[in-house]
Amino acid sequence: MFSSSILLQILACAIYGNWWPMLSALMYVLVPMPCMFFGGGSTQFLSSSDGGGWIDAAKFLTGASAVGSIAIPAILRHANLIETGAMLIVFTSFFIFVCTVLCFHRVSLDEEW
Template structure:
């Protein structure tokens, strides 16, 4: 019980640090374009949540659902665009390179927190 609470506290601190870096990348330099990336943070887990019910519960089954694969594809598109958009904005000169580094670091923290939460609190099935 205590270990679960510690995990949640650490994950929430990482998530808060990621959002803080993303917002600071906007506020410190007076350019709010990197805030668009925050919307991809919120939308990235949605396709897996919606289409995840179509995945087979049998890990040895060779059956793959095209609907579940499409959900994974949409998630990958959102994650790559969330990490790549600050790079494109910095390359075109819309945001500074320091704001780009802060936004990408915040994105890595947020996405890493989402992945860690899914890995740490997944229900394990024993055979």
């Protein structure tokens, strides 16, 4: 699923001959970083209500990078740097990426694996 998400990112750029949509792919790199640095590689802290300074910072950074993944193509479209079709392909790519993260989160919560 992650590979198809990246493929859609590349297609959004290649079909329209404009590589600005790849800026949102940078956010795909930033989304898991708070989990790796502050959560110990686990996504369990995202759904817990307890926290501290570092856990709250990790939740904020995860949310900010997720919102940035949607905001970057919308801003680029508003500035007429990308076409509407490229923006929609990037949104589809983000939806697939979110489904991948949710599947990973669900599997990591299961103790049977």
